[in-house]
Amino acid sequence: MELWQLMKDIGFDNQVNKELDIQIKGITDISSNVREGYLFIAIRGGQVNGHDLIEQAVQLGACAVVGEEDRESETIPYIKVENSRKALGHIARHYYGNPSKQKVVIGITGTNGKTTTSYLVRHILEESGISCSLVGTIHNIINGEVVEAVNTTPNSLVLNELLLKSNDQVVIMEASSHGLAQFRLEGIEFDFCVFTNLTHDHLDYHGSIENYFQAKRSLFDKIKPGGKALVNTDDAWGEKLITLLQEKEVVTYSVGQSNRNDLRILDFVTVENPSLLVKEVQETVTINVPMVGIHNLYNSAMAYAVAKQLPIETEHIVQSILRFPGVEGRFEVLKQKNGSIVVIDYAHTADAIFYCLKAARDSGANRVVHLFGFRGNRDLTKREEMIKVTAEMSDGYILTMDDLNSLPMDEMVKTYKSLNTNYGNHKGEIIPDRTLAIKQAMEHSKPNDWIVITGKGHEKYEQDFKLPTTSDMETVKYINNEL
Structure with missing residues (x-):
């Protein structure tokens, strides 16, 4: 060329x-x-x-x-x-022959829920006989082959290469705010763009919540002619987004509790057998969800809304959601020999932590112990709210190490002590070694205690700890064999 x-x-x-x-x-x-x-x-x-x-x-x-x-x-x-x-x-688009134009491309953005929603959509489509590639946080799946992901959103050159390589009918992409702000999705065209929610995160990079929103909003400038925006309007920023899109005459499909929505959520059941009742036009459907937490009910509602835009029968969508096996590092529940429960989740915002701890409470937890930390040199402005939420929602918490990046451990410990004193009501303790923190929480647990470990999810540790493990899941399994 x-x-x-x-x-x-x-x-x-x-x-x-x-x-x-x-x-x-x-x-x-x-x-x-x-x-x-x-x-x-x-x-x-x-x-x-x-x-x-x-x-x-x-x-x-x-x-x-x-x-x-x-x-x-x-x-x-x-x-x-x-x-x-x-x-x-x-x-890249011209060099590779504009491959996004040749496929059905679905972009999903938002602070929380991108990964679970994208995996849910892929699961529904694959069970319906529609082959589906996925580009996201945990890994990329192209033609059924798993490829490790470096970034949630690869740059535009890699994306076009992946799109050209894919023989699948549909491609789902998680669209991160960093990827959008850095034009990694430039030249990609989308049939459907999905907005899950927006809460305080990444303000160290974006500078303000408004700038963060504008980065997310820019995804919707890339909708193909005849494409559609699907928006959670129960989120305040989602309500703002759909107003802006309708002013620009973008075709929208809203999801939420108000009777103005295209897919109206009529009722939630969050305990024992989680489900939601939704209505579209004259059709009312009960969706049983195999994951606890109201946040997962919203993820399921958004996935259902996406699937409804494709030639898939309603009953098939509902049954596929019920069979969803879950996502690595997203509210993974592990029952312990002593009757306690361990949850591993990627939650790293105050909002996401709130929903994780609430899900444990709603599931009938006797005690909720939260274990988490902060990443070195990352978004200092959200830490205070995260501590406040966990102090309010848990019976006790342990502050431990997440990725330190270039920050010295003693400096992070000093930060923990200050946050614990000023905002945590002295309910927390500090155990810098993440593996030993998990071990202590598990050893001191009793039947029906819930230990919620957040921040890392599927990710590997970036520093060495006392136990010979490389992730939260590995650590929990290792300790289980010792107990």
């Missing part, structure tokens, strides 16, 4: 037009991946500036470079654009 064909829809300096008839053999934004005849897109990253690696790319065989910084002279054509990340999205 010639360079001029890749540069459609991208603003650049017209003086290089005569140089755009170069044959391009490949494209990349990683200089070490450049081969003879490649186009190199220079991107400014958080730690590495691709513009500093242009010479390396040229030495490896790059025949042209796209970047956003001024360059005095280059031995090969250099095309300056306003935004390299956005340019990469459009270049």
Whole structure:
């Protein structure tokens, strides 16, 4: 493909037009991946500036470079654009033949529930005979093959490669706010975009809740003509979103308790046999959910709403939800020999923690013990609310280590002591070693106590602890064999 064909829809300096008839053999934004005849897109990253690696790319065989910084002279054509990340999205789309246009693509965004909702939708579709790829937090599934995920939302080049590789009829993508803000979804077109909710998170990156919302909202600018936005309007930000979309004449499908919704939630049952009663037009349906917690009832309602847009019978959707096996690291419930319950969940916001602890309470827990921590150098503004919620909802809690990143452990312990004193009503204790914290909670548990471990979910530990384990699940199983 010639360079001029890749540069459609991208603003650049017209003086290089005569140089755009170069044959391009490949494209990349990683200089070490450049081969003879490649186009190199220079991107400014958080730690590495691709513009500093242009010479390396040229030495490896790059025949042209796209970047956003001024360059005095280059031995090969250099095309300056306003935004390299956005340019990469459009270049990748043209190079791979716009693969998102050839499939049914579903994008799911929101603070909480993206992963569970996406897995629910995939489960329903696969059981209905509709093959389905998934791109998300835990891993990617393409043509039935599991591929490890580096980011929740890969960059636009990787996404287009995955879309082209996929032989599945439908592709589901989790759309993170970081991915949207960094234009990783640029050039991807969606048939359905889903909004689950929005609560306080990632404000260290976005700066304000409004900026965070605007990042999420930008997904809905990528809906194909004739596509649809599905929105949880019981969430205040969802209500705002659907108003903005309707003003722009985007086709919407609302889910919530108000009688204004397209799919109205009439009733919830959160204890013993969780279920929800929903109504669409004249059809009223009971959906039995094999997961506890009102948050999972909402996830099921959103998955049901998505499936209703496709040629799947209602009864089949309902039965598929009932057979859903759950998701790794999302409210995984493990019954212990002594009659206590351990829950492992990815919850890392005050809102998500609230619903986890409430689910334990609603399930009849005798005592609820919460074990969690904070990530070093990440969103300090949400910590106070997280401590307040857990102090109110649990009978006791243990503050322990999550990923420290570059923060020294003693500094995090000092932070824990301050938060515990000022906002935790002194109900918590601090055990820095995560594996020993889990062990203590399990050893001191009694029948019908619920130990809720949040923050890591499916993720591996990034530092070594006392016990020879690499995840919360491994730790719980290891301790079980000792008890």
